[in-house]
Amino acid sequence: MNDVRVQHSNWSSRIGTTIVVIAFVALAAAPWWAERADLRLLAEIYAYVALASLWNLLAGYAGLVSVGQQAYVGLGAYILFALAMLGGVHPLAAIPLAGVAAAIIAVPVAALIFRLRGHYFAIGTWVVAEVFRLLAAQTAALDGGSGTSLPAAVVLSIASSRATREFVIYWIALAQVAVILFAIVWLLRSRYGLALTAIRDNELGARSNGVDVARIKYAVYVAVAFGTAMVGALIFLQKIRISPDTAFSVNDWTAFVIFITVIGGIGRIEGPIIGTVIFFLLRQTLADLGAIYLLILGVVAIAVMLWAPKGLWGLIADRLGWQVFPLQRRLVTKRRG
Amino acid sequence: MADPLLQVRALDAHYGDFQALFGVSMRVTEGEVVAVIGANGAGKSTLLKCIAGAMPVRRNAIQYYGVSIGGDPAHEVVSRGIALVPEGRRLFPSLTVEENLLIGGQLGRKGPWNLKRVYGLFPMLEQHRHQPSPSLSGGQQQMVAIGRALMSNPRLLLCDEISLGLAPIVIRDIYASIPAIAAEGLSLVIVEQDIVQALKTARHVYCLQEGRVALQGEAKTLTREKISAAYFGV
Amino acid sequence: MEWVNTILQGVLLGGLYAMFAAGLSLIFGVMRLVNIAHGDLIVLAAYVALVTVQTLGINPILSLVIVVPVMAIIGYTLQRGLLNRTLGDDLLPPLLVTFGLSVIIQNGLLELFTADSVKLNAGAVEIESIAVGGGLAVGVLPLAQFALAVVVIAGLQWLFYRTALGRAFRATSDDPSVARLMGLNNAHVFALAMALSLAIVAVAGVLLAVRANFDPAIGPARLIFGFEAVIIGGLGSMWGTLAGGIILGVAQAVGAQLDPGWNLLAGHIAFLVVLALRPQGLFPKVQG
Numbered sequence: 025m026n027d028v029r030v031q032h033s034n035w036s037s038r039i040g041t042t043i044v045v046i047a048f049v050a051l052a053a054a055p056w057w058a059e060r061a062d063l064r065l066l067a068e069i070y071a072y073v074a075l076a077s078l079w080n081l082l083a084g085y086a087g088l089v090s091v092g093q094q095a096y097v098g099l100g101a102y103i104l105f106a107l108a109m110l111g112g113v114h115p116l117a118a119i120p121l122a123g124v125a126a127a128i129i130a131v132p133v134a135a136l137i138f139r140l141r142g143h144y145f146a147i148g149t150w151v152v153a154e155v156f157r158l159l160a161a162q163t164a165a166l167d168g169g170s171g172t173s174l175p176a177a178v179v180l181s182i183a184s185s186r187a188t189r190e191f192v193i194y195w196i197a198l199a200q201v202a203v204i205l206f207a208i209v210w211l212l213r214s215r216y217g218l219a220l221t222a223i224r225d226n227e228l229g230a231r232s233n234g235v236d237v238a239r240i241k242y243a244v245y246v247a248v249a250f251g252t253a254m255v256g257a258l259i260f261l262q263k264i265r266i267s268p269d270t271a272f273s274v275n276d277w278t279a280f281v282i283f284i285t286v287i288g289g290i291g292r293i294e295g296p297i298i299g300t301v302i303f304f305l306l307r308q309t310l311a312d313l314g315a316i317y318l319l320i321l322g323v324v325a326i327a328v329m330l331w332a333p334k335g336l337w338g339l340i341a342d343r344l345g346w347q348v349f350p351l352q353r354r355l356v357t358k359r360r361g
Numbered sequence: 362m363a364d365p366l367l368q369v370r371a372l373d374a375h376y377g378d379f380q381a382l383f384g385v386s387m388r389v390t391e392g393e394v395v396a397v398i399g400a401n402g403a404g405k406s407t408l409l410k411c412i413a414g415a416m417p418v419r420r421n422a423i424q425y426y427g428v429s430i431g432g433d434p435a436h437e438v439v440s441r442g443i444a445l446v447p448e449g450r451r452l453f454p455s456l457t458v459e460e461n462l463l464i465g466g467q468l469g470r471k472g473p474w475n476l477k478r479v480y481g482l483f484p485m486l487e488q489h490r491h492q493p494s495p496s497l498s499g500g501q502q503q504m505v506a507i508g509r510a511l512m513s514n515p516r517l518l519l520c521d522e523i524s525l526g527l528a529p530i531v532i533r534d535i536y537a538s539i540p541a542i543a544a545e546g547l548s549l550v551i552v553e554q555d556i557v558q559a560l561k562t563a564r565h566v567y568c569l570q571e572g573r574v575a576l577q578g579e580a581k582t583l584t585r586e587k588i589s590a591a592y593f594g595v
Numbered sequence: 596m597e598w599v600n601t602i603l604q605g606v607l608l609g610g611l612y613a614m615f616a617a618g619l620s621l622i623f624g625v626m627r628l629v630n631i632a633h634g635d636l637i638v639l640a641a642y643v644a645l646v647t648v649q650t651l652g653i654n655p656i657l658s659l660v661i662v663v664p665v666m667a668i669i670g671y672t673l674q675r676g677l678l679n680r681t682l683g684d685d686l687l688p689p690l691l692v693t694f695g696l697s698v699i700i701q702n703g704l705l706e707l708f709t710a711d712s713v714k715l716n717a718g719a720v721e722i723e724s725i726a727v728g729g730g731l732a733v734g735v736l737p738l739a740q741f742a743l744a745v746v747v748i749a750g751l752q753w754l755f756y757r758t759a760l761g762r763a764f765r766a767t768s769d770d771p772s773v774a775r776l777m778g779l780n781n782a783h784v785f786a787l788a789m790a791l792s793l794a795i796v797a798v799a800g801v802l803l804a805v806r807a808n809f810d811p812a813i814g815p816a817r818l819i820f821g822f823e824a825v826i827i828g829g830l831g832s833m834w835g836t837l838a839g840g841i842i843l844g845v846a847q848a849v850g851a852q853l854d855p856g857w858n859l860l861a862g863h864i865a866f867l868v869v870l871a872l873r874p875q876g877l878f879p880k881v882q883g
Contacts, residue, residue: 089690091631136867139874140826142686143629147822148870151863154819158860274815279698286691315702322698329691330680413776439778447776453769456762464766467759468778513778 033350040348055191067197074201076284076296084291085220086244092149098271100253101260126253130246157272171267283325289335364427372422381407383572394549396563403569405552409519413445414438444515450506452494459490465512472514479508500531520551609844610741613837614799615821618792625788632696634818640800655715663797670793674786704811712808823866829876
């Protein structure tokens with residue numbers, strides 16, 4: 025008689041998770057050891073890790089390749105500005121509210137664009153982002169196309185001193201990415217995660233095994249919209265200024281995110297993290313090249329897609345059996361008696 | 362001695378980790394009809410796919426007139442004169458009957474086969490020539506598939522289970538056309554589950570069992586007992 | 596009367612959109628690939644026309660003689676050298692590679708030509724118009740563009756259903772592995788399809804360059820218009836694509852008439868309405 029259980033962790037994930045926890049504690053303490061400019065950079069890194077991880081969940085796991093997630097970045101940001109400036113809501117409270125509002129809007133949007141398949145679905149997501157952008161440009165209350173800034177009163181309501189404000193925003197950014205990563209790991213470990221992996225590997229096979237593919241994809245799309253909107257809300261809260269072109273920028277919120285995930289590794293949790301690190305390293309060295317920088321990113325992304333489709337993490341991890349988070353599923357049997 | 366039309370030499374074939382053929386050897390001389398029989402999964406279709414260039418194999422495992430062609434891309438193999446009638450017909454659904462035939466001939470190889478000739482061989486196709494191919498019956502579709510392969514004027518025609526899913530009377534009609542095809546000097550390799558038909562049509566027979574040649578010989582010398590033993594591996 | 600004029604302008608604009616769409620749906624039909632860089636390639640063609648006009652000093656319309664073959668060669672090489680490797684069951688590689696291509700083209704053009712918008716001058720023909728009665732006048736150029744779009748679409752239909760190449764396209768699209776077994780070199784067939792698509796893109800690009808200002812960033816919008824025209828019209832039908840383009844053009848024109856800021860939105864809304872009420876499009880090809 026055998027005892028059978030599913031084991032998620034291995035030697036590598038035990039080390040990896042420990043490192044992550046230590047890193048988290050160190051980063052939480054950053055306001056005490058880092059410069060203000062570094063805090064802003066770190067917050068930006070957290071935002072990209074979060075956005076890329078969410079995109080990865082959507083594309084790498086649920087098979088929904090979206091080139092229109094900027095729709096929700098901008099939507100979350102605009103809802104926050106609207107709530108704070110027109111609704112008198114405290115900006116920090118507005119962040120989760122923006123997420124909820126975006127999730128509610130995502131439901132009918134999904135109903136519409138899920139009628140498109142594969143490649144056409146991708147372009148459909150872009151159309152949605154364009155519609156949001158154009159609607160934002162038409163919203164006179166928020167100064168339409170030229171954009172607007174948060175009034176001083178709203179900014180001060182976060183905290184009275186500038187330093188404290190920066191710390192608060194930094195901690196929220198760190199909390200956001202931590203919660204998002206934690207939620208994704210938790211999801212993937214659950215049976216929904218098993219369903220998602222099945223869908224990713226073989227959708228038809230998953231369906232014929234009773235997995236409600238349509239409902240799961242729907243749920244993932246709405247959940248990702250929720251997360252993306254909150255990240256977007258915080259990004260623009262930090263910037264204080266918003267405009268339709270920056271809020272719904274394809275370059276900033278989709279091109280970079282996709283390149284990060286592709287180079288790091290699609291379909292793995294560690295991919296977006298590795299990818300973001302590489303992206304920012306490249307940016308430090310190449311940023312003043314302007315358009316050439318983006319061109320190089322495009323070339324690198326294509327090269328990775330063709331010759332290392334699992335990304336850099338995929339290359340390393342597959343060869344060495346590494347995982348940072350305990351996500352594998354290994355059937356462990358123990359003989360009894 | 363001149364090179365045979367086709368020499369298969371110790372052919373191995375794999376689908377990923379699964380090995381489907383183990384050291385299969387076979388010989389087809391000009392003007393000959395060879396049959397390959399065997400149970401489902403014995404590797405008959407795989408053998409034809411290897412010859413047709415649809416699977417990666419060792420270069421000298423397949424020799425055509427002495428030239429090694431193993432692993433050559435399928436479209437090059439056709440241009441050399443080897444045509445396949447695929448298992449299950451596999452006609453192009455958005456093309457009409459005539460368009461399917463024309464696709465077969467688009468390489469422009471010289472030879473006796475053209476639209477008129479094919480319609481002469483299968484007269485009932487001419488009435489349906491402008492109909493979409495899926496609208497035809499199974500037997501008619503099989504005729505189109507054979508005609509399509511003939512249009513490339515091959516020297517070697519590979520027929521993969523042309524009797525599959527067809528009524529006996531239809532099978533008889535189709536096989537009645539084989540002598541006319543062979544009379545032009547074409548050589549044929551016929552893969553069949555219908556042993557009776559295979560033995561009637563071919564001179565030389567190979568029996569595959571689990572990827573290996575279990576029996577080979579002239580059709581008239583093979584007894585039922587020998588074939589059963591080779592077929593089922595008992 | 597003003598409304599009739601608006602709708603007329605929209606119809607003519609729709610011809611241009613149908614041309615954007617034709618190249619896109621040709622590729623999807625033959626190899627199930629949606630080229631996200633399609634719009635940027637239209638802009639690239641416009642810039643190739645610009646360079647041709649500046650170097651040779653000829654009329655932009657004449658530059659077609661150079662731009663079309665150049666873009667066709669680019670298409671063949673692009674497909675054979677890069678995009679053929681992405682084809683397969685997985686939809687991520689072609690999508691991401693063409694997305695990367697889109698970014699590369701946009702930024703390459705930005706580096707070479709800056710973000711300043713430019714326009715090509717086709718000369719006097721730009722302001723000429725023909726009176727069509729009832730006090731209405733139609734510009735010669737928009738009319739010619741529309742006529743050209745109809746010719747291109749009719750040409751594609753003819754090519755697909757009456758030529759050996761079209762047969763090869765349809766066969767390879769139906770069943771690529773059997774197509775190979777019939778002697779078709781898929782790599783070459785796909786490359787020819789892309790060459791044809793970019794030849795159409797070349798025409799669209801030159802027309803775009805003459806019609807309005809352009810700059811490196813306007814590619815994605817062209818892709819979206821082409822895509823919307825395909826979806827509104829219905830997948831698989833070339834004439835449906837023309838209808839889709841016209842509907843999109845008219846929607847945009849009507850929107851602009853109501854409020855200048857609404858012209859793009861009106862088009863998107865028309866698309867979303869069709870998607871909501873008749874997702875298969877207005878004239879989908881009935882599967883035989």
